[in-house]
Amino acid sequence: MTNPIIALDNINVTFHQKKRTISAVKDVSIHIERGDVFGIVGYSGAGKSTLVRVINLLQEPSSGSVVVNNKTFFQSDNETSKKTRIATKDLRNRRRKIGMIFQHFNLLNERTVTENVAFALLHSKLSPQKRTEKVQELLELVDLSDRAEQYPAQLSGGQKQRVAIARALANDPEILISDEATSALDPKTTNQILSLLKKLNEELGLTIVLITHEMQAVKEIANKVAVMQDGEIIESGSLLEIFAQPTQQLTKEFIETATNIDKAIATISAQPLVKNLADNELFVRLAYVGATTDEPLIAGLFRDFQVTANILYGNVEILQNTPVGSLLVILSGTDDQIKAATSTLADHHVEIEILKGGK
Known part of the structure; x- marks a missing residue:
């Protein structure tokens, strides 16, 4: 038993607004093990932020x-509709062990980096x-010792997020919640912040x-993934399971974007070689995992079956x-x-996915 x-478990969050009811989270259950980097991915409005705010009862x-x-923060009894909630003082103390960082940093502009932390x-x-x-x-940990007396206005977006991370770590939390913390950053800075988070995890x-x-952010550092849509978890598993064998269309779309395979397919499909396929040709996508990549399967197709394989694009990711x-x-x-x-x-x-050709 873990x-x-x-x-x-069985989390529901419902908002009542005038004459309508909004179900933001619908019967969601997730278990996160100590030391996990657990990615929850979904489009805006999927219920991700609402769900994660449940963790510390915000x-x-x-x-x-x-x-x-091991501490029950909230419990409802379905039969009696009775709700029990952790005492406010106890919750306040326990929240100190749950750090949070956000997209917009939430720094105090009139205070220096040191004062913010x-x-x-x-x-x-x-x-x-x-x-x-x-x-x-903490400033040394996030590589900002040389910026200690500067103000937020003097910092780049990535440096501001590092200050926010240092502040979130001040009370030695065991859990760090990152709510779209890299969304406002450029790709290079995003990778630097993700690398820092991975370092803190390790x-x-x-x-x-x-x-x-x-x-893409999940792919870089997470070991487990849950995909949310319309308030529900539609797919979850290890990073490798999700990338190797996605079952839901939304998950496949996310993965195609993260691996750039969607752009590659669009670009190559427009080439004359693919647009003018002969009757005896198929344009296919081959996806493989693990030991399969070590076997010369493609090279053996002509030897064993007299099938010619013209490779137009290849990409290999190392996941877990x-x-x-x-x-x-x-x-x-x-x-x-x-x-x-x-x-x-x-x-x-x-x-094997046939992209063009065949009957």
């Missing part, structure tokens, strides 16, 4: 169960000297909940130390030859 650091659910670090220690029992030392350590054992609409790849290929041969060749590929766990 002992998740975060256990949300948003109280309409029903369900919230258990964080120190603000999180306002109610700390540390001595003034220990607080000063703590802030210095060095501090920090459990991270990553809320985002970008599968496992290669995951895609090839865009034109296969040439008779119907029987191609059928035998693709059957062998399928036997070797290569997924």
Whole structure:
């Protein structure tokens, strides 16, 4: 039996506005293990932020169960409709162990970097000297020691987010919630912030909940993924499972965008070679995982089946130390030859998608 650091079970969040009822989260259950980087991905309005605010009861659910670090924050009884909630003082103390960072940083513009981080220690029992030392350590951790006396207006977006991360770490949290924290940043800065989060996860054992609409961010650092749509979790699993065998169309769209395979297909499909396929040709996408990539399957197609494979595009990602790849290929041969060749590929766990050609 696992002992998740975060256990949300049968969570519902319903808002009542004048004459209409909005179901923002619908019967969602997720368990996050200690040390996970758990990505929750979905488009705007999917319910991601509402769900994650349930973790520290910034948003109280309409029903369900919230258990964080073995402490029940909220519990509802479906039969009696009775709700029990953690005492306010206890919740306030436990929230200090749940750091949060946001898209817009939420820094105090009239305070320096040092003062912004120190603000999180306002109610700390540390001595003034220990607080000063703590802030210095945090700024060093996020590589901002040289910016200690600057103000937010003097910082780049990435530096502001580093200040926000340092502030979120001030009370030594066990959980860090990142709510679209990289959405306002350029790609290079986004990668730097994601690398920092991964470092914090590995060095501090920090459990991270990553809320985002970008599968690329999830792909970079998460080990587990849940996909949300219309308030529901439509698919979840390990990063490798989700990327290798997505079952939902929305998940496939996110993955295609993250791997740029959608752009590659669009670009190559416009080329004369693909637009003018011969009757004995197929334009296909081959997807493969793990050991399959180590076998010379494509090279063996002509030797074994007299099928020519013209590789137009190839991409390999390393996810959780496992290669995951895609090839865009034109296969040439008779119907029987191609059928035998693709059957062998399928036997070797290569997924085949016919993009053009065939009857």
